[in-house]
Amino acid sequence: DSGVTQTPKHLITATGQRVTLRCSPRSGDLSVYWYQQSLDQGLQFLIQYYNGEERAKGNILERFSAQQFPDLHSELNLSSLELGDSALYFCASNIAGSYLDTQYFGPGTRLTVL
Amino acid sequence: GENVEQHPSTLSVQEGDSAVIKCTYSDSASNYFPWYKQELGKRPQLIIDIRSNVGEKKDQRIAVTLNKTAKHFSLHITETQPEDSAVYFCAVREFNKFYFGSGTKLNVKP
Secondary structure, three states, rough: OOEEEEEEEEEEEEOOOOOOEEEEEEOOOOOEEEEEEEEOOOOOEEEEOOOOEEEEEEOOOOOOEEEEEOOOOOEEEOOOOOOOOOOOEEEEEEOOOOOOOOEEEEEEEEEEEE | OOOEEEEOEEEEEEEEOOEEEEEEEOOOOOOOEEEEEEEEOOOOOOEEEEOOOOOOOOOOOOOEEEEOOOEEEEEEEOOOOOHHOOOEEEEEEEEEEEEEOOOEEEEOOO
């Protein structure tokens, strides 16, 4: 157990809908990263937050947005869902006080868009 | 941004043999290189990492080597066991972003 939690574990929804994925980082970690992993694919970096502020942005679609709250948990919002958005969504956290900090992954949320 | 290439995409070895997975990257500013093991449907788990001021790091049967000049780093697993079967990802940190390789599916045959 990495100490990073994600809810829900599974999510099944229809095209055009909107969903929210939630991540709680390890105790003491200030930074949260979001990744998308499609079937048999690698990990695509979406976005990073540090202490409530957006720090870096990757290949995140305009239909997707995220935020980090004062208690440091983060939410990833996916809207106008398409079939191709079906994937495993992971968040990871690290302290990010040090430039080279290792990141630890949560168990993921499996999103299925029908 | 960073471009990470990982080879091979699949690797099949006999139990007890060694396995080597290689990654190349493009940005010389990258300075942290972790390796993750991911079992089917589970989270990636860090197995070893190396920083740019070090050329080699070893942890029991696992080692990582880094050649900064050539911009490549490799994962070495010795005395492979069936439980080593999984997908392995290399990653490169460039500033605040992590870039992952496409993964290597390792199959260790008993």
